[in-house]
Amino acid sequence: MVNIAEADMVTAIETTEGAYGTSRLIVVSFAVGSILLALALGYIISWSLIEPVKKIETRLRQIAAGEFAQQVTVVNRDELGVLAGNVNQTSEQLGRLYQEVQARTAELARSVGELEALGEVSKAVNSTLDLDTVLQTIVAKAVQLSETDAGTIYVFSSTRQQFRPRATYGMGDELIAAISNQAIGLNDPGIGDAALRRAPVQVPDLSVRTPSPVQKVVLDAGYRGVLVVPLLRPNKIVGALVVRRRKPGEFDQQIVHLMETFADQSVLAIQNAKLFREIEEKSQELEAASRHKSQFLANMSHELRTPLNSVLGFTELLVDGIYGELPDKAKTTVARVQANGRHLLGLINDVLDLSKIEAGQLTLALEDYSVGQIVRSTVTAVEPLARSKGLSLAATVAENLPLGRGDERRLTQVLLNLAGNAVKFTERGAIDILADAVDGHFEIIVRDTGPGIAPTDQALIFDEFQQVDNSSTRQKGGTGLGLAISKRIVEMHGGTIGVESVPGSGSTFRMKIPIRVGEDVKAA
Ligand code: ADP
Numbered sequence: 001m002v003n004i005a006e007a008d009m010v011t012a013i014e015t016t017e018g019a020y021g022t023s024r025l026i027v028v029s030f031a032v033g034s035i036l037l038a039l040a041l042g043y044i045i046s047w048s049l050i051e052p053v054k055k056i057e058t059r060l061r062q063i064a065a066g067e068f069a070q071q072v073t074v075v076n077r078d079e080l081g082v083l084a085g086n087v088n089q090t091s092e093q094l095g096r097l098y099q100e101v102q103a104r105t106a107e108l109a110r111s112v113g114e115l116e117a118l119g120e121v122s123k124a125v126n127s128t129l130d131l132d133t134v135l136q137t138i139v140a141k142a143v144q145l146s147e148t149d150a151g152t153i154y155v156f157s158s159t160r161q162q163f164r165p166r167a168t169y170g171m172g173d174e175l176i177a178a179i180s181n182q183a184i185g186l187n188d189p190g191i192g193d194a195a196l197r198r199a200p201v202q203v204p205d206l207s208v209r210t211p212s213p214v215q216k217v218v219l220d221a222g223y224r225g226v227l228v229v230p231l232l233r234p235n236k237i238v239g240a241l242v243v244r245r246r247k248p249g250e251f252d253q254q255i256v257h258l259m260e261t262f263a264d265q266s267v268l269a270i271q272n273a274k275l276f277r278e279i280e281e282k283s284q285e286l287e288a289a290s291r292h293k294s295q296f297l298a299n300m301s302h303e304l305r306t307p308l309n310s311v312l313g314f315t316e317l318l319v320d321g322i323y324g325e326l327p328d329k330a331k332t333t334v335a336r337v338q339a340n341g342r343h344l345l346g347l348i349n350d351v352l353d354l355s356k357i358e359a360g361q362l363t364l365a366l367e368d369y370s371v372g373q374i375v376r377s378t379v380t381a382v383e384p385l386a387r388s389k390g391l392s393l394a395a396t397v398a399e400n401l402p403l404g405r406g407d408e409r410r411l412t413q414v415l416l417n418l419a420g421n422a423v424k425f426t427e428r429g430a431i432d433i434l435a436d437a438v439d440g441h442f443e444i445i446v447r448d449t450g451p452g453i454a455p456t457d458q459a460l461i462f463d464e465f466q467q468v469d470n471s472s473t474r475q476k477g478g479t480g481l482g483l484a485i486s487k488r489i490v491e492m493h494g495g496t497i498g499v500e501s502v503p504g505s506g507s508t509f510r511m512k513i514p515i516r517v518g519e520d521v522k523a524a
Contacts, residue, residue: 001189005091005181005200005322006247007398011368013466016332016524017490025284025370026044026051026345033071034465040481043472047078050275052075052076052080052081052083052084053080055072055073055074055084056072056074056080056083056087056228057086057142057305057461058072059072059084059087059088059091059260060087060147062148062164063087063090063091063094066098068091068094068098069341070091070093071088071091072084072087074350089126090512091385095155096175097331097365114145114258117141117144117145118261118265119139119142120137120138120143121141121265122258124137124138124269125265125268125269126270127228129272129273129276130211131166131269131270131273132166132167134169134266134273135153135166135167135270136169136267136523137243138153138167138241138262138265138269139151139152139153139167139168139169140169140260142169142241142243142258142262143169143243145255145257145258146227146243146251146255146259147245148225148227148244148245148313149169149170149244149245150166150168150169150171150175150223150243150244151168151169151170151171151241151242151243151244152168152171152232152241152242152425153167153168153171153239153240153241153266154166154184154191154231154239154240154241155231156231156237156238156239156240156391157238158236158237161186161194161334162181162183162185162246163184163185163188163191163239163506164170164184165179165180166239171221172221173216175217175221175485178217178221179214179217179218181523182214182217184214186237186486188212188214189212190203190212190215190226190228190242191212191214191228191230191242193228193230194229194230194240195230195232195237197230198230198232198362199230199257200228200230200256200260200262200399201214201227201228201254202225202226202227202228202250202251202473203215203225203226203247203387204224204225204248204249204250204251205224205225205248206218206219206223206224206225206226206248207224207248208248209302217451218244219344223244223245223246223247223249224246224247224248224249225244225245225247225249225250226242226243226244226245226246226360227244227251227255227256227259228241228242228261229240229241229259229260229262229323230242230263231258231263231266231270231272232263233265233267238266238270238271239266239267239270240263240268240338241262241266243259243261245314245521254336261484263324274375284519290358291359293355294355294356294358294359295355295359297351297352297354297355298352298355298356298361301349301351302352304348305345305349305352308344308345308348309345310343311337312338312341312342312345315334315337315341317332317469319334328381339407347357350481350482351481351487353481353485353486354407354464354481354485354488356487357485362488362492363438364406364410364492364493365409365410365518366405366407366409366517367407367408367462368404368405369403369411370402370403370404370502371403371404371435371444372397372401372402372435373408373445374408374411374412375395375397375415375435376395376432376470377412377416378412378415378416378419378433378440379393379394379395379419379433381416381420382416382419382422382423382431383521384422385420385423386423386431389423389426389427390428390443391423391426391428391429391430391431392429392431393423393430393431393433394430394431394432394436394498396432396433396434396518397436398435398436398437401435401436401437401442401479402437402515403469403511404442404515404516404517405515405516405517406493406513406514406516407489407493408519410489410492410512412488412490413485413489414497414511415433415444417483417485417486418446418486418509418511419431419433419446419481420482421482421483421509422446422448422450422507422509423448424448425448425451425507426448426450426451426506427450429448429449429506430448430449431446431447431449432445432446432447432448433445433447433449436511438517440514440515441513441514441515442512442513442515443510443512444513445508445509445510446508446509447506447507447508447509447519448506448507448508449505449506450475450501450506450507451503451504451508452501452502452504452505452506452507453499453501454503458499458501461480461483461499462483462484462486462487462497463484464480464481475499476504483497484494485510490511490513493513493517493518494513494514494518495511495512495513495514496511497509497510497511497512498510498511
């Protein structure tokens with residue numbers, strides 16, 4: 001029994017040990033299996049997260065580098081998939097924007113180029129009157145901007161009814177000569193046609209249609225596409241701007257518009273040059289006419305003076321009673337004839353002086369003179385009139401003035417004119433003549449208490465035939481030449497003359513003359 005029990009116990013122990021071994025194996029296997037599963041799942045999960053992030057990151061890097069065409073493919077349906085979709089959409093939009101910006105930039109660059117070229121062209125048009133230089137600049141810029149290979153500006157002669165090349169660009173001498181030899185009239189299918197239709201004409205390929213003689217020359221020289229823009233003025237054909245391309249093809253509308261602007265500039269340049277030529281011719285004609293007028297006046301006044309002097313001479317003899325005593329009435333009449341004759345002689349002398357100055361025939365007779373003497377002669381001449389009008393006349397000449405060098409007779413004429421005017425226009429008060437030497441110049445002043453001269457008139461009275469147009473000065477007579485002649489004489493001496501005046505408070509005329517005028521000073 002014991003043995004049986006012992007044997008059962010051993011068996012039971014063995015069975016228990018076997019069961020324990022099995023269950024340990026199961027536990028260990030399960031543990032290992034779980035670890036392996038966890039590892040596999042970890043790997044799979046991390047792979048499904050990292051891979052799309054990597055792809056998205058690569059794509060973003062490409063976008064940053066300016067490459068917008070690619071797409072990122074992520075199979076995930078989660079947030080990463082949505083993110084990838086957004087990245088693709090953004091990339092597409094960025095790509096479109098980038099292309100638009102590029103197109104705009106190119107357009108802007110072209111506009112800037114065109115503006116620059118137009119600026120240069122208008123600068124050339126405004127800065128030089130040399131037509132060839134201007135047209136040369138225009139045709140060169142036209143060819144460059146239209147991306148063509150050669151160009152010509154033709155000018156139309158209305159008398160010969162023909163277009164002649166005036167400026168060319170990108171053409172060899174031979175082609176220029178060949179084109180110049182062609183008579184291009186209004187019947188020419190390219191240039192003539194554009195001019196008559198007053199609109200641009202283009203030939204995309206010369207080899208396709210039967211060309212005109214000039215087009216044949218151009219085709220033979222290797223050009224295929226031609227654009228002709230007429231140069232026009234209202235009701236007038238001025239010429240044509242032609243650009244040529246070696247490649248055949250249509251010129252797009254934007255180039256045609258640009259060439260029209262160049263054509264307008266060419267018309268302006270041609271017009272300017274023509275106007276300038278006309279002005280030059282006219283001013284030459286005017287100069288000649290003015291020379292003839294001065295010459296005529298100089299001759300005429302000379303011819304008038306001789307008989308007038310003789311009339312004055314005989315009147316003087318009559319007044320002096322050389323031909324017997326005249327009755328009182330006749331005496332008064334002859335005295336009037338004499339006074340009017342002297343006045344007329346004065347006028348003729350003024351006209352003669354002015355025309356001599358204008359004809360460049362008046363020369364200064366330089367000699368030493370005394371300012372005191374000039375002042376004294378003047379005072380002696382105007383004193384009778386001043387006295388008769390009850391005006392006080394005073395002359396103050398600084399002491400120890402040096403001897404001057406100049407034309408004494410002409411300087412006396414100037415001072416006489418100033419003092420004569422002062423007495424003529426002043427009704428009450430005083431006339432003062434002052435002479436001094438300041439800074440190497442004589443300064444001679446004639447001051448009166450007359451009506452004065454308005455500021456606007458002060459600038460005018462030194463011009464020929466200018467009188468202050470109011471009745472009081474008009475009544476005083478005169479030609480309006482005295483001050484103009486005085487100014488010229490003073491300027492011939494290298495001096496200046498001017499007036500300061502307040503209307504109602506008198507006038508002060510001041511002339512400044514270099515004390516010693518050089519021998520080289522001649523007529524103006
Ligand atoms: P004329 O005296 O022969 O008219 P002038 O050339 O000598 O010609 O003078 C031009 C004009 O200037 C005069 O007509 C007059 O209107 C004005 N003028 C000149 N001197 C004086 C003066 N001292 N006071 C006022 N007006 C003057």
